[in-house]
Amino acid sequence: MGCERYRKYVGAFADGELEVKENLEFLEHVKMCPACAARVDEVATMKGVLQRVYAKVEPSESLRQRVAESLGDASADYRHRPRSGWSVQLRRLVVPVAMAAALIFAVVIWPSVDRFRPRPGSVTVVTGRIVSDVRAQHTACLGRSGGTHQAADLPLDVVGISNVLSRELKLRVLAPDLRSLGFRLVGADRCGVRGHSGAHVLYQALKKDAYLSIFTVGRLPEVVTTSNAQIFDVFVSDGGPLAVLGWHSDKASYLVCGDLPKSELLGLADQIRFADADTQDPTEPVFVRRDGD
Amino acid sequence: MGTETGQGNEDARTRFERVAMPHFDVVLRMARVLGTGEAEAEDLVQETFTRAFSAFDRFELRTYGARPWLLRILHNVFYTMRTRAKRRPTLLDDVDFDHFADELDEHASEPVSADSVDWDQFDGEIKTVVAALQPEYRTVLLLWALEGLSYKEIAEICGCALGTVMSRLYRARQLVGRALRNYASQRKLNVERFN
Numbered sequence: 001m002g003c004e005r006y007r008k009y010v011g012a013f014a015d016g017e018l019e020v021k022e023n024l025e026f027l028e029h030v031k032m033c034p035a036c037a038a039r040v041d042e043v044a045t046m047k048g049v050l051q052r053v054y055a056k057v058e059p060s061e062s063l064r065q066r067v068a069e070s071l072g073d074a075s076a077d078y079r080h081r082p083r084s085g086w087s088v089q090l091r092r093l094v095v096p097v098a099m100a101a102a103l104i105f106a107v108v109i110w111p112s113v114d115r116f117r118p119r120p121g122s123v124t125v126v127t128g129r130i131v132s133d134v135r136a137q138h139t140a141c142l143g144r145s146g147g148t149h150q151a152a153d154l155p156l157d158v159v160g161i162s163n164v165l166s167r168e169l170k171l172r173v174l175a176p177d178l179r180s181l182g183f184r185l186v187g188a189d190r191c192g193v194r195g196h197s198g199a200h201v202l203y204q205a206l207k208k209d210a211y212l213s214i215f216t217v218g219r220l221p222e223v224v225t226t227s228n229a230q231i232f233d234v235f236v237s238d239g240g241p242l243a244v245l246g247w248h249s250d251k252a253s254y255l256v257c258g259d260l261p262k263s264e265l266l267g268l269a270d271q272i273r274f275a276d277a278d279t280q281d282p283t284e285p286v287f288v289r290r291d292g293d
Numbered sequence: 294m295g296t297e298t299g300q301g302n303e304d305a306r307t308r309f310e311r312v313a314m315p316h317f318d319v320v321l322r323m324a325r326v327l328g329t330g331e332a333e334a335e336d337l338v339q340e341t342f343t344r345a346f347s348a349f350d351r352f353e354l355r356t357y358g359a360r361p362w363l364l365r366i367l368h369n370v371f372y373t374m375r376t377r378a379k380r381r382p383t384l385l386d387d388v389d390f391d392h393f394a395d396e397l398d399e400h401a402s403e404p405v406s407a408d409s410v411d412w413d414q415f416d417g418e419i420k421t422v423v424a425a426l427q428p429e430y431r432t433v434l435l436l437w438a439l440e441g442l443s444y445k446e447i448a449e450i451c452g453c454a455l456g457t458v459m460s461r462l463y464r465a466r467q468l469v470g471r472a473l474r475n476y477a478s479q480r481k482l483n484v485e486r487f488n
Binding site: 008011012015017042043046047049050051052053054056057058059063064066067070071 | 317322335338339346416419423437438439443459463469470
């Protein structure tokens with residue numbers, strides 16, 4: 001069968017935008033069709049090229065100043081914006097009521113709610129470990145799952161890692177960029193788990209000696225077929241809390257490794273998932289690390 | 294009352310700077326690609342942030358964050374400016390998503406390799422090709438490539454349907470890919486990858 005009917009899905013597949021059924025269908029096709037696989041590569045390549053060509057630019061101080069001044073003008077306009085009569089009346093009524101409600105909430109309700117609230121600010125990452133320790137930990141952890149570690153020959157940038165793995169695996173692979181969370185990329189090792197190749201992308205917290213490993217792979221079939229389950233598998237070592245969590249987004253599957261209690265890994269997975277999707281409310285803290293134990 | 298309002302606005306300004314200003318470089322980069330020169334790009338940036346601040350109390354797109362929100366304002370500002378200048382972009386012949394594969398370039402996967410490429414010239418060629426795209430295509434292409442936005446987010450920013458995003462993106466990638474292959478072909482380059 002010709003591949004014309006699949007070609008319109010090339011871009012959406014490369015971008016991880018296909019629905020599960022279409023994705024599986026395309027995946028089956030692309031395994032047997034080098035031409036479509038090459039087109040998938042081309043899409044990923046073009047993206048990388050455009051990112052390189054249009055690298056971010058540092059705004060000039062004069063432009064920043066100019067915008068700041070215009071914001072100052074807008075702020076003045078805002079302050080002097082006439083308020084309608086009804087809105088003033090409403091404000092007079094609502095503000096005291098809202099303040100009273102807030103006080104009641106703060107004193108009476110909040111303490112009990114807070115107890116059950118997920119605490120994105122209380123995740124502990126592995127502290128005091130050096131890169132080789134964390135890598136050894138990966139080997140011990142994932143090796144039992146059928147994985148094999150190979151040479152660290154991946155480029156040291158998340159786009160590069162994503163491109164290399166996507167090209168090799170003929171799958172969309174996305175290494176998460178955690179710079180906005182206060183981490184920098186310090187290493188990437190190839191690794192396989194359950195026969196699926198991927199890579200450990202190792203991050204170091206900028207403000208302290210803490211390391212975090214994200215295992216990035218393409219879409220794992222078992223993740224796709226159980227798409228309702230965000231966390232699809234957990235491996236726990238015999239003697240301790242060493243665990244691997246996996247989940248998938250629309251674009252890729254991730255595993256997080258660390259000798260953390262499962263509950264904390266779950267919290268961490270949540271945060272990375274949200275960060276990856278870039279859906280967080282920018283007014284809320286995304287990732288605040290607690291000091292190491 | 295005046296003091297209270299002033300205090301409230303002071304907070305709004307501070308909050309706006311915390312939420313929106315980290316995306317200054319993103320907005321500037323897109324403005325540079327959309328605009329015809331540095332002056333127009335800076336006008337776009339200024340107008341975008343001014344409008345964003347004015348509308349900050351009605352901040353939309355909370356689901357997606359501040360960046361798509363700012364980019365949508367930039368998009369609107371750009372088209373408003375273009376309309377004012379009576380330089381309306383020409384209407385696009387958007388491709389029907391169900392049929393656009395019919396127009397596929399049969400040479401799409403022709404191999405090319407990176408032996409003796411002058412990369413500065415190559416980058417310049419890419420910029421020329423992208424700049425020659427109609428703004429609707431250019432916007433979608435660069436929102437996809439540079440900002441890593443989902444199709445849904447791009448549709449929100451551009452105010453169009455998801456299928457339109459897909460067809461524009463497809464067409465833009467096709468045009469850029471074709472131009473780059475022509476570039477390689479004219480220089481007798483055997484290029485496997487462009488990065």
